[in-house]
Amino acid sequence: MATIIDGKAIAAQIRQNIKEETAQLIASTGYTPALAVILVGDDPASAVYVRNKQRACEEVGFRALEYRLPAATTQQELDALIDTLNADGAVDGILVQLPLPRGLDEQRVLLRISPEKDVDCFHPYNVGRVMCGDGVLAPCTPMGVMELIHSTGVSVSGKECVVVGRSNIVGKPQSMLLLRENGTVTVCHSKTADLAEVTRRADILVAAVGRAGLITGDMIKPGAVVIDVGINRGADGKLTGDVDFASAKEVAGYITPVPGGVGPMTIAMLMQNTLRAAQARMAEGKGE
Numbered sequence: 001m002a003t004i005i006d007g008k009a010i011a012a013q014i015r016q017n018i019k020e021e022t023a024q025l026i027a028s029t030g031y032t033p034a035l036a037v038i039l040v041g042d043d044p045a046s047a048v049y050v051r052n053k054q055r056a057c058e059e060v061g062f063r064a065l066e067y068r069l070p071a072a073t074t075q076q077e078l079d080a081l082i083d084t085l086n087a088d089g090a091v092d093g094i095l096v097q098l099p100l101p102r103g104l105d106e107q108r109v110l111l112r113i114s115p116e117k118d119v120d121c122f123h124p125y126n127v128g129r130v131m132c133g134d135g136v137l138a139p140c141t142p143m144g145v146m147e148l149i150h151s152t153g154v155s156v157s158g159k160e161c162v163v164v165g166r167s168n169i170v171g172k173p174q175s176m177l178l179l180r181e182n183g184t185v186t187v188c189h190s191k192t193a194d195l196a197e198v199t200r201r202a203d204i205l206v207a208a209v210g211r212a213g214l215i216t217g218d219m220i221k222p223g224a225v226v227i228d229v230g231i232n233r234g235a236d237g238k239l240t241g242d243v244d245f246a247s248a249k250e251v252a253g254y255i256t257p258v259p260g261g262v263g264p265m266t267i268a269m270l271m272q273n274t275l276r277a278a279q280a281r282m283a284e285g286k287g288e
């Protein structure tokens with residue numbers, strides 16, 4: 001029977017540390033870090049995510065700036081807002097909630113955000129820094145996954161690490177972070193010939209494909225660390241992961257639940273990136 005990794009408690013501890021570090025920054029410099037969140041359109045799930053991000057900002061002591069734009073917003077209008085925020089010395093982080101309504105070019109938006117304020121770590125410049133292993137900003141969800149792995153005390157070095165999913169947001173950067181810690185990394189995807197054969201080799205298994213219950217207990221190596229990034233809403237409205245929790249927990253050594261595993265970590269890491277962005281900008285004399 002696996003040990004359940006309590007992402008909620010680990011995220012709360014990280015937010016507490018950020019809160020203390022932020023209070024020190026404010027006390028020593030008089031500057032308060034600020035995160036600007038842009039929500040275009042009225043997707044209800046996105047509205048919930050954005051509200052949670054705002055709340056987390058307030059809790060750790062940041063200024064939270066919210067921009068709600070109608071679904072009919074033009075690319076030029078969105079570009080103009082990003083340009084204004086890029087130029088605003090009192091803004092440290094800019095986050096455009098994805099997905100964007102049809103008609104808006106996501107890639108163009110990600111390229112427009114100044115890399116130093118790109119707290120999602122989605123800009124190709126920052127993605128490149130992740131590959132080089134030397135960036136100020138880290139991809140939020142993959143970094144949260146690393147924190148959860150660290151919490152188990154299991155070292156990544158020399159381990160077989162299998163990432164299921166190759167998205168730009170999770171799978172690809174996740175593989176880089178595992179590699180940075182000397183894991184032997186395999187990335188699986190929809191064209192992988194025999195998924196179970198690969199996942200069964202994993203000492204550390206990260207599932208990030210968005211298919212409910214794809215990973216079952218028989219696909220897991222006994223004692224493995226299993227991190228479930230999936231958030232799938234079932235017909236009954238309940239959230240489930242990419243891992244079939246009931247069968248997996250009988251085999252794994254450590255496992256994250258959904259909800260309460262990776263989810264809370266993403267926001268904690270977003271707060272960490274915002275603080276790091278503010279500190280880096282202050283060090284360059286840019287904070288106002």
Ligand code: GUN
Nearest residue numbers: 095096097098099120140
């Ligand atoms: N939509 C779903 N997850 C994310 C995220 O991490 N960042 C942004 N900007 N949009 C998202």
